[in-house]
Amino acid sequence: MDRILIEGLEFDAVIGVYDWEKRIHQRLRLDLELGWDIRPAAAGDDLSQTLDYAAISERITTFATKHHFELVETFAERIATLLKEDFGIDSVRLTLRKPGAVANAQSVGVRIERGEWSGR
Ligand SMILES: Nc1nc2c(c(=O)[nH]1)N=C([C@H](O)[C@@H](O)CO)CN2
Numbered sequence: 846m847d848r849i850l851i852e853g854l855e856f857d858a859v860i861g862v863y864d865w866e867k868r869i870h871q872r873l874r875l876d877l878e879l880g881w882d883i884r885p886a887a888a889g890d891d892l893s894q895t896l897d898y899a900a901i902s903e904r905i906t907t908f909a910t911k912h913h914f915e916l917v918e919t920f921a922e923r924i925a926t927l928l929k930e931d932f933g934i935d936s937v938r939l940t941l942r943k944p945g946a947v948a949n950a951q952s953v954g955v956r957i958e959r960g961e962w963s964g965r
Pocket residue numbers: 860861862863866915916917918943946
């Protein structure tokens with residue numbers, strides 16, 4: 846399967862388990878692999894036949910400003926749902942990192958896969 850990539854998308858969100866985290870914004874970093882057949886877009890050189898990575902990046906960034914979650918797990922799952930409902934994307938590989946969360950770690954986070962991946 847072909848993939849559309851969005852790597853290192855950064856945005857701020859209210860996210861965390863603890864009370865002090867509910868009063869601040871913290872940086873999140875998102876990597877996405879989106880399964881999509883790019884051949885129709887390539888054949889016609891036509892953006893409307895593919896996934897607009899700019900539109901998707903903006904949608905996720907806006908979503909992040911409007912929703913508050915405790916767990917990165919919840920945030921990751923909601924992004925996968927948004928991608929399916931708003932853009933018709935069935936196959937998603939998603940890594941969501943919270944770089945500032947653990948002092949001695951470069952970052953922490955989750956990686957999920959949803960949908961079918963042929964050819965890995
Ligand atoms: N598996 C997870 N562990 C933890 C999370 C999380 O979202 N998923 N969150 C926290 C705190 O919010 C942390 O980011 C700040 O100390 C702790 N563990």
